[in-house]
Amino acid sequence: MTRILISPNKYVQGKGVIKELGEYLDDFGEKVLALCDPVVLELFTDKVKEGLANKDVKLEEFNGEASKKEIDRLKEMVQKEKIEVVVGIGGGKTLDTAKAVSYYAGLPVGIVPTIAATDAPCSALSVIYTEDGVFEEYLFLPSNPDLVLVDTKIVAKAPVRFLVSGMGDALATYFEADACSVTKAPNIPGGTQTITATNLAKLCYDTLIEYGTAAKEAVEAEAVTEAVEKIVEANTLLSGLGFESGGLAAAHAIHNGFTVLEETHSKTHGEKVAYSTIVQLVMEDRPPELIEEVIRFCKEVGLPTTLVDLGIEEINEEDILKVAETSSVEDETIHNMPFEVDAEMVKDAILAVDRLGK
Template sequence: MIKVLTSPGKYVQGKNVIMEMGEYIKDLGDKALIIADPIVEELFLDDLKAGLEELNYQIEFFNGECSKIEIERLKKKAAAEDAEIIIGMGGGKTLDTSKAVAHYSDLPVVIVPTIAATDAPCSALSVIYTEEGVFEEYLFLPKNPDVVMIDTEIVANAPVRFLVSGMGDALATYFEAAASALTRATAMSGGAPTMTAQNLAELCYNTLLEYGVSAKKAAEAGVVTEALEKIVEANTLLSGLGFESGGLAAAHAIHNGFTVLEETHSKTHGEKVAYSTLVQMVLEDRDPAEIEMVMDFCKEVGLPTTLADLGITDVSDEKILKVAEASCAEGETIHNMPFAVDAEMVKDAILAVDVL
C-alpha cells in the first residue's frame, strides 16, 4: 500500500512577516498578479508595498465566490499582465481561487491568509462553488502552494469569529483522519494516510482543546500571544496537512450537504464543519462523554451546537433529509467512513445533535 504526504514548499508564520514577503518569494519570479479581498487595500496595502518593494505587481480584487466564472476571469487577467507569480491574499475562497488560477496559468502561487478561518491555505485543493454559493465540486491540484505566509498580527486584528471558525474547521481533522485510517481510504494526497498525518491530526485536536479559549481571548484583545500562534498553526498548518494526507470522512461531506439550505449561507465554512463534526461523532456512536467534551469546547469558543445556531430555525425532517442526501452523494467523502452510511442515518444524527 502506497502512503503519500504532501505539504506546501515553505510555511512562514509570525508577527509582521508580510513586511518581509519579498525575501521568501524572490526566487519565484519578478512580476505578480495579486488576487486580494477588497479589505486588503484598506487595511494592509502599506505593509504589502513594504514587503514587495522589489517586485512588480498588479492587484485584482476578488468578486466573492470561488466559481468557475471567477477563476476564468482572473486567469485571463494573469495572462494579460504577463504575470510570473500568483499571490492570493484574503480569506479561504480568495485563496482557493488563487490556487486554481495559478494551476490553470501554470504559475507558482503564494498564499497569504488574512484570517485563520480554514485549513485551505496549505492544501492542493480548491473548493468550487456555484455563483450562488452552493458547493459544486473539489478541484484537485497537482501540487501544494509554493509558499504559505501568515502574519499573526493581521490574524490577531481580524474579527474574532474567523479565528473561531478556523477552530471549527480544524476540529474535524482528527476525527476524519481517524475514520479514514480504519478504512485506509485514499487521502487527497493520492495515497493511504501516513502515520505522520495521523499524528499531526491528533496534535491539531489536542492543541485546540488546550489553547483554543486562550487564543480567542488574545484575539479579542487584538494581541499576539503564544497561545494565538499555536492556534493559528493548528488551524492552518496542522489541520491542512492532517486533512489532506490523513483523509476526510463524514464531517466535510455533511458540511457540503448543509450548503443546499440557503439559511446556512451566512455561516462560515468552519461553523458548519464544527456542527458536522458532532454529527460524525454521533454516527460513530462515540462515547457520550467525549461528545459532551467536544460540544462543551464548541460552546466555550462560540461554535454552533444547534441547528438554530446554523440559522435553521424552521426544522423539518424533509429539509434535513435534503441535507443528508447531498451529504451522501456519490463520490462524497462520507463514504470513507468505516461502515456504510445512508441519508436516513445522517438525517437522524443531525437531528440528534440538535437535541443533545
C-alpha cells in the first residue's frame, strides 16, 4: 500500500504570536469569521481583535458542542455574511466545529488553540458529538488546516488540567501507531505509515516522559519554559501528525466507549484517552515495566489510572461491558490491533487497569 503523510500547511508556535494572526491569514481573504469559545471571548477578546486588526472580522461565540446543529447554524451564517476564511479560536470542540464549517462552506480555515489539551488542531478530522455530548462520528476532511497558530503565552495561562489532558491524548499516539505498523492498517489519509510518522509518534512519547512533569510545574506558575514549548509541540503537532499519519487503534476506540457513561462526561478527552491507553497496553500484554512507566507518568502529572479517577465511583460490570461493546463495534479503530478483539476482552482489560492503577 502507498505510504502517505499529511500535515497542516503552516504551523506557528511561540509567545505572543496571536498578534500576528491577521498577517498569517493574508493569503486567504479579508472577511473572517472568528469562532471563539466563551472563555476566549471573556479573557482574550482584546488580543483576538488586535491580532485580526487588519481584517473585517465577525466574532461569534461557540455554543459548547461540536454537533451537527451547531455546524449547520454556523454554515448558514458564513454564507449569509459572505465570509472568506473561518478561524477557530479555543478548545478542541471549537476547533473541530470551525474545521467542519469551513469544509461544508468550501473555505480555508485557520486554527488557534488556546489550550494544548488535544491533538485536534493539526488534523484533517472533526469529531462530531450529539447535542448531549455523546460521540457520534468522525468527519474525515479532504485537507488539514491551512494554518495552525499556537500562542504559548496564552496556553500557559490556561488551567494546568488542559496541558495535562493534552499529554493524556498524546500518550496514545505512539502505542496506537505502533499497533498499526504491525497490522499495516490504513492511517487517516488511507495509506500506510511513513518512517517519518512512526518516528514522530515515538518522539511524542519520549518528549512526554522526559519533559511532562517539568512542563506541568512551569504552567502551574504561568511560565513559558523550554519544557512547556516542547510539551505544547508534543501535544499539538507531534501527536497530531503521529495519530493521523500513524493510525488509530484501541485507545481512542475505548475512549469513545467511555462516552456512553454519563459519569465520565465531566472528564476531558485526554483524561479518558490516558486511561484507555493503559487498557490497550494490558490488552497487548506489554512488558510490566512499560505499563508501570506509563502508570507512573500518569500519576506524576495527574492523569486517571483508576475508574474512580474517571468519575465512575461504583463499578458495575454491565456498565463496563457497555463501554467495551461500544469500543468494539464493527467499524471502530480497535480492530486495527494485531489480534482479534471482542467486548469481553476489552471489559476485562478495563477492570484490570483499575486494579493496577490502585
